[in-house]
Amino acid sequence: MALMRRRLHQLLEDSSDSEEEYEYYYPRRRPRWIKERADYFDTYDDVDFVIHFRLTKESAMAILALIEQELEFFTDRNEAVSPMSQLLLTLRFYATGGDQLSLADFSGVSKSTAHRIIHRVSCAIAALRPAYIRMPNSPQAILDAQMAFYGISRFPKAIGAMDCTHVRIRSPGGDEAERFRNRKGYFSLNVQAICSAKMEFTDIVARWPGSTHDSSIFNNCNQRASFEQGAYGDSVLLVDAGYACRTYLMPPLSVTRTPQENLFNESQIRSRNVVERLFGCWKRRFPILAVGMNVKLENTFPIIVATAVLHNILRRAGDEMPMDDPRLQLRAPWEDLLAEGEANGNQVQAGAQNQGRVRRTLIDEYFQSLIQ
Incomplete structure (x- = not known):
């Protein structure tokens, strides 16, 4: 360092090009530019707001109230970004999947600021998971969940649908x-979800590579241990043919x-269809x-959980599904779901024979009684 200073002094004294060489060693910082930030909450009407951010203004205010403490800055110096602007920037990212430079221009911030905001808000929303994504944890809650599934197609004891x-x-x-x-040739995370009859997430596992089989994810998750320990009594999960x-x-x-086997299958498929519809609505809204997601792998996990939390919040608030943005060319989510269902159906696993006794008893006793 001292040698460099002596060299610079010598250049300043002896060289006619000293200023240019000084700029080479100590380049001037670019002038700071504060971009103009639009107030989309006030400038957009209700229709445009829903199209751009995939939820209503009332829902945005309700979500902001839950996480505002995590987004506030201690000072307004340096043109601090308001909590509402941070939330809308993140929602726009969920609604488009656009690159962060475009989102930064949209929100009037730098690209690095947009990057920090997106992951800060995503982590704040994902932290709400224990309050909004949870399995029934009391006898009454379990009974209510079973009755809700029974109301779909008279399937007994079902506490959730999983896929x-x-x-x-x-x-x-x-x-x-x-x-x-994954088996369709693109990079992905294989996300496991359990949902209620109301099309709400009750559990989500979002960390497994796309090549992992569905049954392997369940075999290594906490909910398998909970069911085997009797945490949910005699409740069952409705699954597709890819599970034992x-x-x-x-x-x-x-x-x-x-006839009773046909009735069992019809009731099971109709009741399990709720998880397929959940995935379709989830991917259509976000x-x-x-x-x-064009972000680092470790940053994808909170984003997936955050969108699941938002889905539950919006379902409970009665927020209707928004219209599709015509500027986004999306493959219909149900096309992917149908392909996944076909692939899983072709990979039926042979479970232990004694594990099928509960299903056989259900068919021979309960569903037999329905056709008599």
């Missing part, structure tokens, strides 16, 4: 990147031969889940 869906991500790079390439039949997992029959 997995792929969320697009960019290649994580490194030696393990190919683990994230267990005392607490109810997949459909691959082949039906009797298109980033379908178009893909």
